Amino acid sequence: MAAASFAGMLCGQSPPAPTHDLTGVWMLRNPASMRAYAGATFTKEEPELTPWAQAKYKEAKASNNGTYTLETTNDPVLKKCDPPGVPRVYFHPYPFEFVSTPKYTLMLYEYDHMLRRIYTDGRSIPEDPDLTWMGYSVGHWDGDTTFVVETAGFNDKTWLDRLGHPHSNQLRVIERFRRIDRDHMQLDITMQDPKALVKPWSTTFYSELRPKWELGEISCSGDYLDFSKFEK
Amino acid sequence: MKRTRGQALALLVFTMLIGAVPMTAHHGTAAFNTTKMVKVKGTVTDFQFTNPHVLLFFECKNEKGETEQWQGELTAPNKLIRAGWDKHTLKPGDSVTVGGYAAVSGAHTIWIRELIGPSGEALALFEE
Numbered sequence: 001m002a003a004a005s006f007a008g009m010l011c012g013q014s015p016p017a018p019t020h021d022l023t024g025v026w027m028l029r030n031p032a033s034m035r036a037y038a039g040a041t042f043t044k045e046e047p048e049l050t051p052w053a054q055a056k057y058k059e060a061k062a063s064n065n066g067t068y069t070l071e072t073t074n075d076p077v078l079k080k081c082d083p084p085g086v087p088r089v090y091f092h093p094y095p096f097e098f099v100s101t102p103k104y105t106l107m108l109y110e111y112d113h114m115l116r117r118i119y120t121d122g123r124s125i126p127e128d129p130d131l132t133w134m135g136y137s138v139g140h141w142d143g144d145t146t147f148v149v150e151t152a153g154f155n156d157k158t159w160l161d162r163l164g165h166p167h168s169n170q171l172r173v174i175e176r177f178r179r180i181d182r183d184h185m186q187l188d189i190t191m192q193d194p195k196a197l198v199k200p201w202s203t204t205f206y207s208e209l210r211p212k213w214e215l216g217e218i219s220c221s222g223d224y225l226d227f228s229k230f231e232k
Numbered sequence: 233m234k235r236t237r238g239q240a241l242a243l244l245v246f247t248m249l250i251g252a253v254p255m256t257a258h259h260g261t262a263a264f265n266t267t268k269m270v271k272v273k274g275t276v277t278d279f280q281f282t283n284p285h286v287l288l289f290f291e292c293k294n295e296k297g298e299t300e301q302w303q304g305e306l307t308a309p310n311k312l313i314r315a316g317w318d319k320h321t322l323k324p325g326d327s328v329t330v331g332g333y334a335a336v337s338g339a340h341t342i343w344i345r346e347l348i349g350p351s352g353e354a355l356a357l358f359e360e
Contacts, residue, residue: 063261068262070260072262216309217309218310218311227341230339230341231339232339
């Protein structure tokens with residue numbers, strides 16, 4: 001039994017993960033070794049882009065790494081308040097919550113009230129789904145503690161990350177949410193897109209349970225600072 | 233906005249340097265000089281606990297005795313709520329010392345990274 005291996009656990013460690021349950025509020029907390037890139041992209045190394053994607057990537061004017069201001073960026077999330085899509089939604093530094101029901105699991109992201117409905121009733125992703133910002137998701141359990149979610153049916157208006165790596169409407173995202181213990185979750189993300197990526201692009205992010213947190217409101221729209229009114 | 237040649241050159245050099253700035257969750261960082269922290273001591277004139285980012289307006293007296301109007305940007309209200317804030321944490325008339333990154337343009341605008349509140353204590357700006 002899995003629990004037996006935890007019998008010798010020292011004080012202060014997290015209890016084991018419950019079976020088939022991700023319920024709760026989670027916050028992405030990657031280790032310091034990933035800090036140089038994980039706020040904006042998935043890996044230290046560049047993904048291998050197709051010529052089509054390389055051309056699109058050259059047009060991206062990202063603001064996240066300080067290169068462009070809010071006025072000069074062409075980031076669709078910042079310029080138009082477009083939904084971030086998946087997996088870019090994980091670059092917004094806000095928590096997300098799993099809500100489980102018998103036939104589907106909801107993922108609520110605090111950022112801009114993003115919602116994903118992940119069907120767990122055994123259905124497949126439709127052959128020709130309507131294209132949406134957050135895609136069409138199905139999920140299943142692999143063992144006791146790993147929830148596997150496959151998503152397709154994305155439009156091609158979002159960026160994969162905050163640097164502006166592009167994708168097409170052929171994007172397929174596989175997320176493996178592996179609850180390591182009660183308080184820690186490892187999220188393996190793989191992106192497949194034959195039009196944009198020469199080979200799949202994968203990463204592993206890390207999350208922590210936040211039992212005392214509740215999701216609040218953070219909207220994309222609202223007032224930003226008006227620099228011109230405060231000229232020297 | 234008029235910019236002198238010196239300022240334009242400084243901006244160009246800054247633009248070339250900022251590739252080395254660590255990634256942050258904040259967007260639009262190019263507008264701020266993140267290589268240098270500055271401090272401003274003043275009095276709150278307005279506190280807007282709103283999305284997407286909380287805004288703080290304050291005034292201070294400069295060396296010439298003139299009153300300068302300043303504005304500062306904090307993180308999102310929900311992140312501050314989890315750090316212990318609410319809409320009443322600051323109010324007009326409160327004395328504050330604001331530390332952070334100033335606008336590259338020279339505007340009296342600051343990206344707030346630390347804040348000493350009216351009690352003289354530092355206010356938590358980040359959730360756990």
